[in-house]
Amino acid sequence: MTTLITGATGFVGSAVLRRLVAAGHAARVLARPGGDRRNLEGVDCEIAEGDLTDPVSLRQAAAGCDTLLHVAADYRLWVPDPAAINRVNVEGSVSLFRAAAEAGATRMVYTSSVATLGLLKDGGSADEDTPSTLADMVGAYKRSKFLAEEAVRRLIVEQGLPIVIVNPSAPIGPRDIKPTPTGKLIVDSAAGRMPAYVDTGLNVAHVDDVAEGHLLALEKGVAGERYILGGENMTLRDILGVVCSHVGRRPPRVKLPHDLLLPLAYGAEAVARVLGKEPPFTVDGIRMAKKRMFFTCEKAKKSLGYSPRPAALAIRDAVDWFRAHRYLG
Numbered sequence: 001m002t003t004l005i006t007g008a009t010g011f012v013g014s015a016v017l018r019r020l021v022a023a024g025h026a027a028r029v030l031a032r033p034g035g036d037r038r039n040l041e042g043v044d045c046e047i048a049e050g051d052l053t054d055p056v057s058l059r060q061a062a063a064g065c066d067t068l069l070h071v072a073a074d075y076r077l078w079v080p081d082p083a084a085i086n087r088v089n090v091e092g093s094v095s096l097f098r099a100a101a102e103a104g105a106t107r108m109v110y111t112s113s114v115a116t117l118g119l120l121k122d123g124g125s126a127d128e129d130t131p132s133t134l135a136d137m138v139g140a141y142k143r144s145k146f147l148a149e150e151a152v153r154r155l156i157v158e159q160g161l162p163i164v165i166v167n168p169s170a171p172i173g174p175r176d177i178k179p180t181p182t183g184k185l186i187v188d189s190a191a192g193r194m195p196a197y198v199d200t201g202l203n204v205a206h207v208d209d210v211a212e213g214h215l216l217a218l219e220k221g222v223a224g225e226r227y228i229l230g231g232e233n234m235t236l237r238d239i240l241g242v243v244c245s246h247v248g249r250r251p252p253r254v255k256l257p258h259d260l261l262l263p264l265a266y267g268a269e270a271v272a273r274v275l276g277k278e279p280p281f282t283v284d285g286i287r288m289a290k291k292r293m294f295f296t297c298e299k300a301k302k303s304l305g306y307s308p309r310p311a312a313l314a315i316r317d318a319v320d321w322f323r324a325h326r327y328l329g
Helices: 011-022 055-062 082-102 139-159 181-190 207-220 236-247 258-275 283-288 298-304 311-324
Strands: 002-006 026-031 046-049 067-070 107-111 163-168 170-172 201-206 226-229 232-235
Touching: 002 011, 011 026, 011 170, 011 207, 026 055, 046 055, 055 082, 067 082, 067 207, 082 107, 082 139, 107 207, 139 163, 163 207, 170 181, 170 207, 170 311, 181 236, 181 311, 201 207, 201 236, 201 311, 207 226, 207 298, 226 298, 232 236, 236 311
Parallel strands: 002 026, 002 067, 026 046, 067 107, 107 163, 163 226, 170 201
Antiparallel strands: 201 232
């Protein structure tokens, strides 16, 4: 049995690939020509060159594959052209699932995000049924993932495609080579570049547990159902406390109001448009930070046997990997 996996050169996808191969699956990786393939080093897998915006390459990659794990996404909180994210996350996802269906794939998993879910006003733990609308989505990335999940659901309902949806929270751990926005937060904190913090919160999960959740969804998930692959709810202050304790630094004690940072974010984005570089922080990022993004993964635990480890272990593993690979300076 051959499984096609997308996103395996990235953070979450590389963890899923390693778990897939360890479980005895033959893996075919969709990788862009000329892309960074460091996360594939030492992994026994076939590589099919292609791109989510190229339907022909997707059909070629899917040929002969029995299952599909679609982990890839354009994950940027700021882009000069938001339509570019939709071409990958929405249109590319639809093209990929159609290609896999035409190739005869019988099991498929789509990696969505908790970003598509609603949040509870009291700061409690939202679940898979917490309602949300497109109007609730802050930023191009969240909107694209919301629209992509809607498009995937239409494929399930209208064409009967056997797709299981998983919604990871905030994965943390090794091989975050880019790094992701969450990984950058860990790096900056460990390197002593975060003198202050804002009042927000995340659901933190070890990336290897999220990877295990993908395989559980592939094996046990029900088509059309969504499963949160999360871990532990933590305030940003507590996350930074674990990081700083692990590296022997004093954690930041100054809490900044969100509204104070918004003008700075607008300025940073204006400079970024001129320079053509991603800003250090964004307007959408500050707006998202006004809410505590807390979730529960009880459904995945009960239905799939998902069992996440304590978040502090994920944070320490991430710090150790970043330190070993000289991200901390």
